[in-house]
Amino acid sequence: MNKYxxxxxxxxxxxxxxSVPKQFLLLKNKPVLYYTLQxxxxxYADMKIILVLPEEHIAIGQEIIDAYFDYDRIRITxxxxxxxxxxxxxxxxxxxxxxxxxxxxxxxxxxxxxxYRCYEAALEFGAAIPAIASKDSVRLVTEEGNEAVERRxxxxxxxxxxxxxxxxIPAYNIDYKDKFTDEATVAEAFGMKMKLVEGNxxxxxxxxxxxxxxxxxxxDSRS
Amino acid sequence: MNKYxxxxxxxxxxxxxxSVPKQFLLLKNKPVLYYTLQxxxxxYADMKIILVLPEEHIAIGQEIIDAYFDYDRIRITxxxxxxxxxxxxxxxxxxxxxxxxxxxxxxxxxxxxxxYRCYEAALEFGAAIPAIASKDSVRLVTEEGNEAVERRxxxxxxxxxxxxxxxxIPAYNIDYKDKFTDEATVAEAFGMKMKLVEGNxxxxxxxxxxxxxxxxxxxDSRS
Numbered sequence: 491m492n493k494y495x496x497x498x499x500x501x502x503x504x505x506x507x508x509s510v511p512k513q514f515l516l517l518k519n520k521p522v523l524y525y526t527l528q529x530x531x532x533x534y535a536d537m538k539i540i541l542v543l544p545e546e547h548i549a550i551g552q553e554i555i556d557a558y559f560d561y562d563r564i565r566i567t568x569x570x571x572x573x574x575x576x577x578x579x580x581x582x583x584x585x586x587x588x589x590x591x592x593x594x595x596x597x598x599x600x601x602x603x604x605x606y607r608c609y610e611a612a613l614e615f616g617a618a619i620p621a622i623a624s625k626d627s628v629r630l631v632t633e634e635g636n637e638a639v640e641r642r643x644x645x646x647x648x649x650x651x652x653x654x655x656x657x658x659i660p661a662y663n664i665d666y667k668d669k670f671t672d673e674a675t676v677a678e679a680f681g682m683k684m685k686l687v688e689g690n691x692x693x694x695x696x697x698x699x700x701x702x703x704x705x706x707x708x709x710d711s712r713s
Numbered sequence: 714m715n716k717y718x719x720x721x722x723x724x725x726x727x728x729x730x731x732s733v734p735k736q737f738l739l740l741k742n743k744p745v746l747y748y749t750l751q752x753x754x755x756x757y758a759d760m761k762i763i764l765v766l767p768e769e770h771i772a773i774g775q776e777i778i779d780a781y782f783d784y785d786r787i788r789i790t791x792x793x794x795x796x797x798x799x800x801x802x803x804x805x806x807x808x809x810x811x812x813x814x815x816x817x818x819x820x821x822x823x824x825x826x827x828x829y830r831c832y833e834a835a836l837e838f839g840a841a842i843p844a845i846a847s848k849d850s851v852r853l854v855t856e857e858g859n860e861a862v863e864r865r866x867x868x869x870x871x872x873x874x875x876x877x878x879x880x881x882i883p884a885y886n887i888d889y890k891d892k893f894t895d896e897a898t899v900a901e902a903f904g905m906k907m908k909l910v911e912g913n914x915x916x917x918x919x920x921x922x923x924x925x926x927x928x929x930x931x932x933d934s935r936s
Binding site for chain 2: 631646
């Protein structure tokens with residue numbers, strides 16, 4: 491089956507006390523985005539990447555690709571107003587039946603085993619997303635206040651979120667809704683069931699300065 | 714108002730690839746538990762601490778207290794089969810009307826501002842727990858599969874969880890149930906409403922080796 495990774499970057503870098511968007515921050519002297527792209531390129535020899543960046547970051551994204559990678563397997567396109575619109579733009583470049591893995595650019599600690607699990611489960615079930623247990627208790631804010639949910643039933647959802655293109659592309663013809671916080675919610679609105687696969691606790695989003703330290707430790711422990 | 718912190722440690726250290734329980738691992742050459750105790754001692758001059766440890770760890774807990782602290786403000790007691798039973802044991806040492814703050818020993822990055830927020834809200838509302846937004850999408854496992862919950866309504870719950878002793882102590886007369894994963898669920902079963910206060914993203918549980926690196930970074934950035 492053909493394989494596409496749609497890697498989505500947004501973010502302004504404000505939370506990092508930095509004017510550098512998080513995907514361009516340096517981890518062991520290479521940008522966060524380098525590690526994300528590298529994981530997908532290494533996963534399958536025929537994995538093609540569609541990198542979705544805000545318009546103002548296209549040039550730096552292109553520089554990173556030119557510096558580190560085989561350009562033939564990576565294309566860049568411009569992001570939209572929300573993550574939903576960015577993914578919608580990325581999907582326009584998927585022009586053959588495939589498994590599409592949508593991934594957060596700032597989850598740079600994704601490893602090939604996780605990519606394999608998502609790909610294989612999507613091939614079998616049509617839609618697969620990585621999930622981990624929550625270390626914290628979880629509550630829902632309600633009109634009356636808040637209520638506990640049973641922690642054993644809670645799953646925190648990561649990316650890559652993997653789908654058959656024949657499902658995901660038509661699903662994205664829907665009008666945008668606020669509740670579309672990830673691809674799973676969009677595919678679900680289209681009637682798909684999500685298969686949960688085991689995520690990876692290290693597969694964090696780089697959003698706060700100490701996350702960089704955490705990520706460098708993980709990268710060091712792998713090499 | 715009198716003030717008690719019930720600091721609960723369990724855990725076998727298995728996840729850390731270590732025979733050392735997580736609360737005794739070293740951060741900048743001092744045990745995790747040192748930082749947890751220190752935060753509560755520093756918060757209020759009249760804060761008393763009840764440290765609940767598994768029986769086999771009482772001796773090392775005592776050594777840490779003797780090495781670093783004013784013993785008069787800290788007492789140790791033996792933990793139970795579950796967290797519920799450990800807290801129940803700890804509460805037996807609360808012998809005056811007070812605000813009781815129950816805290817995970819391995820959340821050693823708790824800071825005094827968070828302790829103040831929880832204490833003050835518990836004084837006003839009877840029960841207060843720290844909450845943060847989730848960076849990940851969240852799903853609930855159901856009998857039919859799984860379903861998304863609206864992320865804007867999700868809160869991840871931390872500790873300290875703070876209560877009026879006149880509510881928490883009678884609440885703990887209840888029989889244990891599996892769903893009692895934290896003190897809030899016990900107090901809620903007793904009819905209490907939880908006030909959510911703003912948590913702190915750094916207030917993590919130390920459970921995996923890279924968490925140590927993360928914690929050292931936070932401690933360095935404070936000093």
